[in-house]
Amino acid sequence: MSGPGLIARAAALALLLALILKPDLFKPVFEPLTENDAPAIYNQGSLFDLTLDHLALVAASSFIAAILAVAAGVFVTRDAGAEFLPLSRSVAHIGQTFPPVAVLALAVPAVGFGVKPTMIALVLYGLLPIFENTIAGLRQVPPTTLEAADGMGMSAWRRLLSVELPLALPVILAGVRVSVVINLGTATIGSTVAAKGLGEVIIAGLNTSNTAFVLQGGVIVALLAILIYDALGFVERQAARRSGRATI
Amino acid sequence: MIEIEDVSRYFGSNAAVESLSLTVERGSIVTLVGTSGSGKSTLLRMINRLIEPTSGAIRIEGRDTSTIPGEELRRGIGYVIQGYGLFPHWTVKRNIATVPHLLKWDAARIDKRVEELLLLFGLDPDLYAQKFPHELSGGQQQRVGVARALAAEPSVLLMDEPFGALDPIIRAKAREDLLALQRRLGVTVVLVTHDMEEAIALGDRIAVMDRGRLLQYGSPAEILTRPAPGFVERLVGDSERPFRLLSLTRVGAVAEPGETAGPAISESASLREALSELITRGAESLAVVNHEGAPCGRVALSAILERAQLRP
Numbered sequence: 001m002s003g004p005g006l007i008a009r010a011a012a013l014a015l016l017l018a019l020i021l022k023p024d025l026f027k028p029v030f031e032p033l034t035e036n037d038a039p040a041i042y043n044q045g046s047l048f049d050l051t052l053d054h055l056a057l058v059a060a061s062s063f064i065a066a067i068l069a070v071a072a073g074v075f076v077t078r079d080a081g082a083e084f085l086p087l088s089r090s091v092a093h094i095g096q097t098f099p100p101v102a103v104l105a106l107a108v109p110a111v112g113f114g115v116k117p118t119m120i121a122l123v124l125y126g127l128l129p130i131f132e133n134t135i136a137g138l139r140q141v142p143p144t145t146l147e148a149a150d151g152m153g154m155s156a157w158r159r160l161l162s163v164e165l166p167l168a169l170p171v172i173l174a175g176v177r178v179s180v181v182i183n184l185g186t187a188t189i190g191s192t193v194a195a196k197g198l199g200e201v202i203i204a205g206l207n208t209s210n211t212a213f214v215l216q217g218g219v220i221v222a223l224l225a226i227l228i229y230d231a232l233g234f235v236e237r238q239a240a241r242r243s244g245r246a247t248i
Numbered sequence: 249m250i251e252i253e254d255v256s257r258y259f260g261s262n263a264a265v266e267s268l269s270l271t272v273e274r275g276s277i278v279t280l281v282g283t284s285g286s287g288k289s290t291l292l293r294m295i296n297r298l299i300e301p302t303s304g305a306i307r308i309e310g311r312d313t314s315t316i317p318g319e320e321l322r323r324g325i326g327y328v329i330q331g332y333g334l335f336p337h338w339t340v341k342r343n344i345a346t347v348p349h350l351l352k353w354d355a356a357r358i359d360k361r362v363e364e365l366l367l368l369f370g371l372d373p374d375l376y377a378q379k380f381p382h383e384l385s386g387g388q389q390q391r392v393g394v395a396r397a398l399a400a401e402p403s404v405l406l407m408d409e410p411f412g413a414l415d416p417i418i419r420a421k422a423r424e425d426l427l428a429l430q431r432r433l434g435v436t437v438v439l440v441t442h443d444m445e446e447a448i449a450l451g452d453r454i455a456v457m458d459r460g461r462l463l464q465y466g467s468p469a470e471i472l473t474r475p476a477p478g479f480v481e482r483l484v485g486d487s488e489r490p491f492r493l494l495s496l497t498r499v500g501a502v503a504e505p506g507e508t509a510g511p512a513i514s515e516s517a518s519l520r521e522a523l524s525e526l527i528t529r530g531a532e533s534l535a536v537v538n539h540e541g542a543p544c545g546r547v548a549l550s551a552i553l554e555r556a557q558l559r560p
Contacts (some may be wrong), residue, residue, distance in 0.1 A: 148333025150298055151406075152346045153323035154395075166337050243337040 010228060016223040019216070020047040030212035040212045042201045053196035057115065058189050061122035062180045069127045069179075070172060071156035073134025074160065085135075088215065092131045095124035104193050118190030118197075125186055127192045133175025137168030172239035177232040188217070199239050250295060250404060250436060255304030257290055264290040266460040267304070272453075274309075274403075277430055281444060281483075288440045288461040292406050295438060296325045308404060311374040315419040322349050326397030326435070327406035330412040332389050334381040340366070340392050347400040363394040368429070371436045394426070396474035398435070405430075407439040408425045411446065423449055444483055448472070448492055456480045468496050490556040494519040497555055503536045505547040512537040515544060519552050525551070 009223040018025055023041045030040040072088050075081035100121040107117035107171050141164050165172075191199030205213025250272040257265045265287040272278045280288040293299040295306060295320045306313045313321055313558075334343050341362050348358045366373045369391040381389055390410065397405055410426075411419045428452065430437055441447050448468045455465045456479070460505045464476040472493045475481040484492070499522050500515035511521050512535035522534055526549050533548040 142336075144329055144330075144331040144333035145300070145335060146333075147329055147543065148327070148335070151296065151322060151327035151333075153319045153321070153350055154346075155319055158350070161351070163335060163337075 009227070012223055012227055016220065016227065019223070020051045023047055023216070025075060025218075030216060031211040034210060038208060038210045038212070038242045042204065042213055042216055043150050044204060045200070047198075047201070047216075047220065050196065050198050050200060051224070052089060054184075054198045054221075055224070057058050057118060057122070057190060057195060057197055058180060058183045061119050061183055061187075062126055062176065064119070065123045065126035065183075066130050066176050068123070069130035069175070072100055072127075073131050073138065073172075074165075077135055077138045078156075088131070092128045093237065096128035098124065100125050100189055101192075104189065105221055108193055113194045115190070115195045117194035118187065121190075122187060126183050128177040129182070130172065130175040133171050133178075134168065137171030137175075140171065141167045157207060167243050170236055170243055173232065173236040173239055177229060177236060180232065181225050181229050188221060201218050249307075249309060250438065251305075251307040252291070252295075253305045253307070254307060255294060255301045257287075257292070257299060258302045261269075263287075263460045265294070265301075268457075268460070268462050270462060270465060272438055273320060275434045277427075277439060277450055278453050278455060280438065280440045280455050280457060281442065281447035282386075282457035283442060285459070286457040288409055288457045290460075291457070291553060292408055292440050293437060295404070296322045298322070301471035303339055323350055323400065324402055324404075325529040326394075326402040327404070328393050328397045328407040328410045330409035331349060332381075332393035332413070334389055334392060334396070336381050339378050340371070340384070341550055343381065343392060344396045344399050345395055351400055361399060365399060369395050369425075371395075372436055386414055387422065389423055390414060390418075391425075396435070401432050403436060404439045405435050407437065409440055409442070426450065445488075445492070448496070456483065469493070472496070491520050491523075494523060494552065494556050499536055499547050500538075500544075502551045502555060503547050504551065506533075506546045507543070508533045508535045508546040510535060512543065513547070514539065518554055519547075522547055523549075523552050523556075 027040050034040050043084075054205030069092070072092075076085040076088050103119050103121040105122055107120045111117055111120070143217045145163065145167070146159070154163070187197050188199030188202055190197050193201050196219050202214050203222075205211065205215075205217065250270075252268060252270040252272075254267050254269055255265060256263060256267050268287075270278075273497065280291060282288045290299055293303045295308075295313070297313060301314075308325075314457050335346070338346075344362045344365055345358045348361060353361070362377065363373045366376060371388065371391060375387070376384075381392070384392065390413070394410070397407075411422050414422055423446065426437075439450060441450075448471075451468060452467060454471050456463045456471065456476075458479045463478070464471060464480045466474075469478065472484055472489060475484050495518045497512055497519045498515060499517050499519060502519065503515060508531075509522055510529065510531065513525055515536050525534060526532070531549075533546045535543060536545050536547050538544045
């Protein structure tokens with residue numbers, strides 16, 4: 001990792017921690033954005049707690065999406081599941097194109113307010129990149145490698161677990177990374193249906209025409225996204241190295 | 249011994265292999281030669297049941313392969329393919345240990361076997377055991393591929409164009425190494441190639457295939473001197489044929505008593521090499537020495553030319 005890159009990352013992390021742990025430090029920065037003596041710093045709860053809630057929501061939804069998408073990706077690349085590929089692909093694409101807000105609107109009457117409808121929206125929204133990358137990752141495993149695995153007498157399961165998935169892992173992780181970052185942003189809308197998260201800060205700002213709140217919430221989410229994207233990229237490169245392709 | 253009895257394989261209504269019978273003697277090398285689409289690779293893959301025969305039977309050491317579960321059968325048969333198919337995320341050691349691992353050998357036994365094989369293939373275990381395939385040259389990858397196939401001491405080794413990805417210089421060396429190894433281990437080898445030269449250089453017997461059928465099965469000398477009319481004749485009937493025939497015989501076999509001045513040739517050299525030497529020097533005969541360098545007669549141009557005539 002290069003020197004400037006390290007400094008930029010450390011600075012972004014320090015800024016993020018300061019914003020959520022010592023928000024009052026930024027009062028002079030946000031003050032000019034407020035009108036009518038409205039508070040410059042979010043004062044309706046702990047930013048730190050909201051950040052943790054937000055991360056937990058994204059982590060849980062991405063985890064579920066990853067499990068579902070990888071399982072589906074594996075299934076449709078087997079001989080037995082090949083005919084389900086178009087169907088699964090349509091479902092994943094609908095999940096992606098259907099606006100999360102619309103999913104919330106439909107889910108709330110069914111499962112009520114709170115975390116549940118938000119999870120449904122985020123899982124659906126996060127499926128596609130992981131699903132497509134799982135398929136792409138499994139398909140780029142060289143045919144000679146697969147033939148060797150069969151020729152050595154590996155069972156289908158063994159081949160999947162010890163050859164195919166490890167070799168597809170870097171590509172699958174790239175899908176997870178995209179999915180996580182999309183959902184970090186999308187999770188803010190969960191606050192419209194009373195799921196705890198950083199969306200609360202932004203929505204509070206929108207409701208009271210307080211630009212300082214909107215910006216504060218937005219900057220925290222953006223910094224989270226940048227840092228997590230970067231960290232997952234590092235994990236992905238490690239996986240690529242381990243799969244024997246140091247050049248990626 | 250591998251007995252292939254009246255085996256056919258259809259893909260849809262197309263016959264890839266049609267009622268083919270063939271016996272491979274234990275400890276010998278049989279080369280399957282033919283153009284692409286001749287069914288040679290399909291036949292090879294039916295031996296380890298990567299492809300199931302549509303009809304017919306294949307027996308290895310008397311056991312009908314269809315009675316053995318496919319995975320178990322394949323663990324007992326070495327398999328080398330063009331491009332080797334090494335697992336890129338595994339070290340050389342882990343690659344070689346693939347089948348022993350599947351057979352659940354204990355760690356100490358695996359370590360010992362891997363080291364043994366690396367030494368056998370001229371790869372220093374300290375240097376190579378922990379390397380990844382992408383860190384190896386083509387020739388080294390090829391050797392690791394063969395070592396992996398031999399790891400669990402199979403009695404049968406199947407090879408599909410194993411030298412296809414090597415450049416010509418390394419290929420000649422790899423063939424020699426394979427021959428030496430096979431003589432040493434006594435393993436039964438079935439090798440698929442599209443190259444007649446390779447089939448002759450390696451095969452104790454050659455099976456020539458075309459469009460799913462076995463056209464001729466015989467020793468290299470038989471194929472060269474009495475090719476079946478049609479396809480086989482065209483395959484071997486080019487201007488190289490007398491030279492190929494000469495490459496089958498060692499100098500020792502035609503040496504006669506007597507002495508000749510000038511540099512000597514080894515008795516283990518082929519007649520083709522001796523002829524080339526005679527042409528280069530413009531000589532009528534060459535002195536012959538045995539592998540210890542002691543003189544053991546001479547080889548005459550006329551004797552070589554007689555051997556080049558296309559008769560049995």
